[in-house]
Amino acid sequence: xxFQEFSLLEFVVHGAQRMGYREPTPIQxxxxxxxxxxxxxxxxxxxxxxxxAAFSLPLLSLLSAxxxxxxxxxxxxxxxxxxxxxxxxxxxxFFSSLQAAVLYGxxxxxxxxxxxxxxxxxxxATPGRLLDLLEQGETTLExxxxxxxxxxxxxxxxxxxxxxxxxxxxxxxKRQTLLFxxxxxxxxxxxxxxxxxxxxxxxxGERRSASESVKHAFYPVAMAQKLELLQTLLKRxxxxxxxxxxxxxxxxxxITHQLLHxxxxxxVLHSNRSQQERIDALEGFRSGRYEVLVATDIAARGIDIxxxxxxxxxxxxxxxxxxxxxxxxTGRAAAxxxxxxxxxxxxxxxxxxxxxxxGAKVPRLKLEDFSYLYTTLFxxxxxxxxxxxxxGARTLKGYSYGAKRKR
Ligand code: AMP
Numbered sequence: 293x294x295f296q297e298f299s300l301l302e303f304v305v306h307g308a309q310r311m312g313y314r315e316p317t318p319i320q321x322x323x324x325x326x327x328x329x330x331x332x333x334x335x336x337x338x339x340x341x342x343x344x345a346a347f348s349l350p351l352l353s354l355l356s357a358x359x360x361x362x363x364x365x366x367x368x369x370x371x372x373x374x375x376x377x378x379x380x381x382x383x384x385x386f387f388s389s390l391q392a393a394v395l396y397g398x399x400x401x402x403x404x405x406x407x408x409x410x411x412x413x414x415x416x417a418t419p420g421r422l423l424d425l426l427e428q429g430e431t432t433l434e435x436x437x438x439x440x441x442x443x444x445x446x447x448x449x450x451x452x453x454x455x456x457x458x459x460x461x462x463x464x465x466k467r468q469t470l471l472f473x474x475x476x477x478x479x480x481x482x483x484x485x486x487x488x489x490x491x492x493x494x495x496x497g498e499r500r501s502a503s504e505s506v507k508h509a510f511y512p513v514a515m516a517q518k519l520e521l522l523q524t525l526l527k528r529x530x531x532x533x534x535x536x537x538x539x540x541x542x543x544x545x546x547i548t549h550q551l552l553h554x555x556x557x558x559x560v561l562h563s564n565r566s567q568q569e570r571i572d573a574l575e576g577f578r579s580g581r582y583e584v585l586v587a588t589d590i591a592a593r594g595i596d597i598x599x600x601x602x603x604x605x606x607x608x609x610x611x612x613x614x615x616x617x618x619x620x621x622t623g624r625a626a627a628x629x630x631x632x633x634x635x636x637x638x639x640x641x642x643x644x645x646x647x648x649x650x651g652a653k654v655p656r657l658k659l660e661d662f663s664y665l666y667t668t669l670f671x672x673x674x675x676x677x678x679x680x681x682x683x684g685a686r687t688l689k690g691y692s693y694g695a696k697r698k699r
Pocket of ligand 1: 312313314315316317320340341342343344345
């Protein structure tokens, strides 16, 4: 099947072809005709499967030609995603006069105001900055015809719900609403009923499955040896580019600092860094200037970085769906990737939750010639007992699991 077989306007088909797209992906096959028919839509598909084009191509076709005021609004949870989607729209609309503006916080208002004043057809925005600009009278949602909530589970999860509601309330009631995400938990479907009218549903593949082209494994280790194991993994892995996920910003900074002593080029991405630093980290990683990018979950969702050969979870993600998002950063476009997760005994409950979520047992791997403090974690029953002991011992003031083992 080719893009010509949809009833997309010609400039859109050419835009997709210019990007080298020959055949629509499964989500595109289903979503494009549904959106062109004007239906509301709730779509879930694995990350990296072409969701952006799945909504962007029909959206551009429906808007058809520039009119100079916002008729489509795409809400994104992070600045990076907003930028990425805006760039994709610019590419797809190369052969048209349609204009998109990207609006996000952390940078000055000047350039965004100027762009709005020039007249735009599509807004790609994070909720906070858009609300500010609306309050200042810099733009309006009165003529919005198509509303896209991208990465909707995360958007609602990150506490954006009140902002999203305020924004939706400013859009006309008669509009088309599209919900996209890699994972759409049931409660999101329930929650979103207030902003949709008889939505069609598209669910590509296993709703909860991890990307099929990724080989993944857990590496159990004592808390005190996490960094040592990470450094050994980096030394022994033949990688082109590695994305390392940490739970906290401080943790990400600490690891970056440690890795800077090694032979790799490293950068760090989290929300305490300035927008310029975030752009530099991401672009430097994309271009290969940095081989290693250490990040908090801000980078886990939807960011498209070609050629990430490995993802390492330095910390096990708190939410099972974040695991799917994080490891979705590798193995994109069916290239084989590796996702390695470092786990300690205290992570056992989360590890089990992840396995239940993806419906598969993830292999535990042991590094040859690594001097493990102990190997109890490789035996599930013994590990369970250890976890009980650790929890009991927690009541002792100043207890640190790794430190205790060393004494
Ligand atoms: P996304 O899921 O939107 O982040 O897209 C993942 C990657 O797949 C991006 O690099 C897209 O440019 C690419 N892509 C999307 N659709 C197609 C297609 N039909 N053919 C080839 N590549 C595609």
